[in-house]
Amino acid sequence: MRFELNLSKMPAWQDDEKVQYILKADDDFIRLNQLIGRQITIEFLNEKHCSNCGNKFADLFRMGFCKNCFFTAPQAGESIIRPELSQAHLGIEDRDLDFEKSYQLQEHIVYLANGGDLKVGVTRAKQMQNRWIDQGASEAIVLARTENRFQAGEMEVALKGLMGDKTPWRKMLKNEIPTIDLVKEKLKVKESLSAEMQQFFAAGEDEVYQFNYPVEEWPTKISTLNLDKEPKAEAVLKGIRGQYLILQGGLVFNIRAHTGFRVSFAFA
Numbered sequence: 001m002r003f004e005l006n007l008s009k010m011p012a013w014q015d016d017e018k019v020q021y022i023l024k025a026d027d028d029f030i031r032l033n034q035l036i037g038r039q040i041t042i043e044f045l046n047e048k049h050c051s052n053c054g055n056k057f058a059d060l061f062r063m064g065f066c067k068n069c070f071f072t073a074p075q076a077g078e079s080i081i082r083p084e085l086s087q088a089h090l091g092i093e094d095r096d097l098d099f100e101k102s103y104q105l106q107e108h109i110v111y112l113a114n115g116g117d118l119k120v121g122v123t124r125a126k127q128m129q130n131r132w133i134d135q136g137a138s139e140a141i142v143l144a145r146t147e148n149r150f151q152a153g154e155m156e157v158a159l160k161g162l163m164g165d166k167t168p169w170r171k172m173l174k175n176e177i178p179t180i181d182l183v184k185e186k187l188k189v190k191e192s193l194s195a196e197m198q199q200f201f202a203a204g205e206d207e208v209y210q211f212n213y214p215v216e217e218w219p220t221k222i223s224t225l226n227l228d229k230e231p232k233a234e235a236v237l238k239g240i241r242g243q244y245l246i247l248q249g250g251l252v253f254n255i256r257a258h259t260g261f262r263v264s265f266a267f268a
């Protein structure tokens with residue numbers, strides 16, 4: 001079977017057992033879990049498409065956007081990456097106030113997650129589980145619930161002195177996950193919040209969400225596949241975690257870092 005597609009984030013969800021992944025091809029959905037243990041081939045077709053305007057470019061600028069979209073599209077606005085810069089709650093436009101209002105003025109959460117280290121993060125409440133899966137977290141807990149993106153961003157900034165805000169992806173992909181009691185950490189963090197921020201603390205919300213990724217064998221050594229340098233890879237798919245395909249021999253492929261790359265994807 002051979003498909004063509006512009007790479008984009010894999011939709012994922014957890015069923016009773018494991019996280020399930022889909023790769024969206026031009027006209028099909030490929031259930032990736034079924035391909036674990038099988039040989040796959042990924043080949044770069046030398047075309048890149050902006051994930052916002054869809055146009056074809058020799059190269060994309062950042063995050064799957066062409067240069068123009070990166071600097072003008074509301075989907076690439078500063079507050080997307082840095083929630084504390086959100087200003088829609090003040091009625092101030094960055095690029096498109098309607099978009100920014102609908103995106104920022106909704107319930108957000110601040111969370112603690114363990115994907116190799118304790119980290120803090122921010123996301124929209126309705127998609128928290130997707131976010132945790134995309135980051136490859138083993139476990140996560142809701143720390144606070146806020147009315148908008150700005151409040152969550154402020155809290156995250158306040159907590160960055162206590163812990164990181166990035167997933168240590170090599171540890172995550174090798175499944176080197178320390179034991180961390182997230183309920184305990186949450187209570188510790190509460191102490192360091194200002195009185196103003198404590199109003200958002202998610203008291204009593206102590207469910208620890210756990211994620212089980214479909215990986216047959218964890219790699220002990222990791223190397224990364226970069227399609228700009230090496231346009232074709234052929235190997236057995238060993239598993240999937242976060243937005244990474246883990247191939248035989250510890251070669252890992254970051255789908256998000258290749259957003260917009262046009263590829264063929266084949267399997268026997």
Ligand SMILES: [Zn+2]
Pocket residue numbers: 050051052053054055065066067068069070
């Ligand atoms: Zn574009």
